[in-house]
Amino acid sequence: MEASENTHLLQHKEIAIVGGGPGGLTLARLLQLKGAHVKVYERDISKAARVQGAIVDLHFESGLKVMEAAGLMDAFKANYMPGADQFRLVDKEGNIFIEDKSNGVGGGFGDEHFRPEIDRGALRNMLIDALLPDTVIWDSQLVSMAEAGNGWKLSFKNGTIATADIVIGADGYRSKIRPYVTDIKALYSGATIIQGEIDNPETACPEMYALVNNANLIAMDIGKTIAAQPRGDGGLTFYASSLYPENWVETSGIDFNDKEEVAAHLIKYYEGWSPLFVSLFKVCPRFVPRPLNYFPLDQHWEARPNLTLIGDAAHLMPPSGEGVNTAMLDALDLSECLTGDEFDNIQSAIGAYEQKMRARAKMLAQEALQGIEEFSAPTEESMKRLAAQFNPGE
Ligand SMILES: Cc1cc2nc3c(=O)[nH]c(=O)nc-3n(C[C@H](O)[C@H](O)[C@H](O)COP(=O)(O)OP(=O)(O)OC[C@H]3O[C@@H](n4cnc5c(N)ncnc54)[C@H](O)[C@@H]3O)c2cc1C
Structure with a gap:
């Protein structure tokens, strides 16, 4: 990895990212590209500890844009699952009533409608492999934190302790870091x-x-x-x-x-x-x-000088195909704020990132909440609407 020699707000700072999901790993990669000192503390015992779930599609304006910024587009192309972006809609008898093959047609990389799918495990491995050796500290389930000087002391379930100047909570929807930022609870x-x-x-x-x-x-x-x-x-x-x-x-x-x-x-x-x-x-x-x-759509908190959140820890929302993409975009925005030359101090950089992140999450969560009832509990009307969307004129 070729790290940038630029000076920035993170020079001589130790950064702890808690959680090695798509958000945390992407952030680690982006920060290491800028020469920052980063460790990722992950709860899983090892890289192979669990099946990561099914596929996720990355979007042109978010996930794929971040892959490009992280210098990982070639790795992504080597790992994605061609054709898996197509979908079938069937009724309860298993009869196909919509067969959508349009996603990739005429598209491909560079087309804004192309949403290539990748196995979550493959995405995770790809991100881990792009990090400097020993960046991820496995078997590190954070249980609590305490302020220590201008930074933080982190305590893990396995009895180990770590210190950091800046902590970033990327530990998903049951984040242990979030309560140190806000007491706003999920609905x-x-x-x-x-x-x-x-x-x-x-x-x-x-x-x-x-x-x-x-x-x-x-x-x-x-x-x-x-x-x-x-x-x-x-x-x-x-x-x-x-x-x-x-x-x-x-x-x-x-x-x-x-x-x-x-x-x-x-x-x-x-x-x-x-x-x-x-x-x-x-x-x-x-x-x-x-x-x-x-999390409520109108959440707000005061920016901290050495602590912030990305991904589900910051803005959990019902699944709408945006969660991984948004976590990655958070990582890109935060890395740019922290390593650019726009801000005089880390608190201002975190504040600017959080403002942008919350505005985006609000919009996406609104859409996700509108969609969740139609997805989970379709009605005759909603199914007709869906069919008309894919078979116009029928
Ligand atoms: C059923 C379902 C389907 C979904 N489908 C899609 C989809 O198709 N497309 C899409 O974009 N999104 C989808 N999502 C949403 C997506 O999974 C999340 O938004 C995304 O994974 C968030 O990424 P993250 O990095 O913020 O957190 P996570 O992916 O949750 O990663 C958090 C990481 O932190 C670790 N961790 C947790 N607690 C601790 C701790 N105390 N200490 C240390 N480590 C810890 C976890 O082990 C994990 O590795 C779906 C969600 C669900 C529930």
Whole structure:
């Protein structure tokens, strides 16, 4: 890596990024390109600790723009999944009623509508491989922080302690850093996803695997949705989404660690759906319930001189295909504010970044909240609207 020799606000500062998700790793890469001293403290035991979930698409104006700025476009092109940006919309019988193949057609890199998909694990590995050796300190689950002089002392679950001049919370939606910045809490959107991971779908549920066809599949009926996506390792991730009461995961009486109990709930809840979908529930070895929460749209806090947030830790919102892209854009904006020559001090740089980040997040969260009910609990009208959008004139 060729680091810039420019002097900037981060000269002689130690930076701790807590959380090695897409936001934190991207920020580490961008800051290292400018010669900053960065460590990423990540909760996972190791690089290979867990399956990262399915695919994400990067967008021209955000994720791909950041890849370019991070000098990682060639690596991205070597790792993305051509064709996985297409999608199928099916009804509860599994009949295809929208087959969208337009995304990549006539497009490709450089086209603003092109949204290439990449496996989350591949994206993570690519970002880690771009960092200086030993940048990521694994098995470092932050439990608390305390101010120490002008910086911070960080304490981890494994008993270790680290110090830093500047801390950046990139530790996702249950951020341990966020409470040191603001006490604004997340709200429930009304929708909950039950996520399932199937490692060998080609043999475990071959007909469903064929229907997904290595792309994005969305199955909708009134009030319920199932989305399924391939993983880069041949596995399949699915999301069974619907509206459930707040705290339903705790009050439902379902033990989400017991796959039989979760499958029984889903089979009953999706009664009348094709056996194709039932096969997903039956063969799935592990489920994760995800109530979809979001931070209030009008959040505000005073900028700190040595602490800030990026990604979900700052602006959790219901999934709308923007979360990873936005976390990366936060990383780019923050790195530019901290390493450019526009600001006299770190607090002003953080303040300018946060203002831009919050304004963008507000707009995206508004859209995500509007979309979540249509996605999780479609109505006859919303499905007709969707069909008309892709089949104009029919
Ligand atoms: C079901 C679902 C589907 C989604 N689909 C998409 C999609 O298709 N496209 C898209 O762009 N976005 C999608 N999103 C949103 C996206 O996953 C997030 O917005 C994005 O991952 C946020 O990135 P991040 O780096 O801020 O946080 P995260 O990805 O959450 O990463 C946080 C990291 O911090 C680590 N960590 C957590 N706590 C600690 C701690 N105490 N100490 C140290 N480390 C810690 C975690 O292990 C993790 O590695 C989806 C979200 C959900 C729930």
